[in-house]
Amino acid sequence: MRITREFDAPPEKVFRAQSDPELVVQWLGPRGYEMRIDHFDCRTGGSYRYTHVHEGNEFGFRGSFHEVRPASLIVQTFTFELEPDGVALERLVFEDLGDGRTRLVSTSLVDSFQARDAFVASGMEDGVRQSYERLDELLAA
């Protein structure tokens, strides 16, 4: 799966919003969900775990940061804990468009078409869109 989106902020700022847990917690996840971070160590060799809480239900996500290049690249793994055997390899590429704008290309690699279809059917795409809208608002604030 590949999602491309442009932001009205320079790469350094978009990267910081993706890598600093104090900022991530303000936008990651669909509207109406509260994000709680267990740990979020966004550096090469680090790892993360967080939950999204909605109407008393808590959903856990975790993974490791394979490589982090400031303002340029994040490669990480991703598992939704309710499907503990599923693992995605995610690559976030930050492209400088000039004029203080950034294109973010997010690619998610899974090991079967079934896993891809399950991902799409889960409504994650809509969750990602809502997340990015919230990120827009954070970057504009």
Add this chain to the structure above:
Amino acid sequence: MRITREFDAPPEKVFRAQSDPELVVQWLGPRGYEMRIDHFDCRTGGSYRYTHVHEGNEFGFRGSFHEVRPASLIVQTFTFELEPDGVALERLVFEDLGDGRTRLVSTSLVDSFQARDAFVASGMEDGVRQSYERLDELLAA
């Protein structure tokens, strides 16, 4: 790419040979290569880096451990540092065959057929075979 191999040792022992750096250093890599470990922290959220040294040339490899379940599963990322943008997602499954035997199924997921073909053409497959022969010898010792 998927490589399946059976070992004449129980899962706990095969797992330990894959996860304990003092054992890994004794078999991982083709014959004639010396392995040097920078760090090898085989636990969920850990990471590793090592080099293979051959005739004065040093080749670096690194990645992170997404999940480690003792005697059962290792999910890790893998990058050959001479191709720093290439990342594989590797899954090692340890199956107990009974009678003190183990089947190890190693799956390596890359993001293009080009990357897969480059992997196969690089002779890595032969390197893996030689590694596993060395592992057989270590397990028998």
